[in-house]
Amino acid sequence: MSKTKKVGVAFGVEGSIQYADDSVVSQTLLNKDTGTITLFAFDEGQGLSEHTAPFDAVVHILDxxxxxxxxxxxxxxxxxxxxIMPANIPHALHAEQKFKMLLTMIRGS
Incomplete structure (x- = not known):
């Protein structure tokens, strides 16, 4: 769990991460054996190159x-x-403009 977030306390998701010039910024909010929840902020032109993951993942665009x-x-x-990005299928993300997302990865079959 991020040091800045307390369990059981409401917080604003979109404002919890800021854009950085020419960068991808990430902040893990929850990391459990069953899955992870991570915030990302992508500056324009940034991205994640094509890759696969062994688990399904849900991308929720915040901005x-x-x-x-x-x-x-x-x-x-x-x-x-x-x-929803299915497990074991190649995927990539690209910021044609700035965007923030919440990524929820579900571990398991």
């Missing part, structure tokens, strides 16, 4: 807009939208 490619198919997701 801006992201280009998310899953299995070679490109999707645009904007503020308030979610997309």
């Amino acid at each position: 801006g807009q992201a280009q998310i490619t899953i299995g070679g198919e490109s999707h645009i997701a904007g503020k308030g939208e979610m997309i």
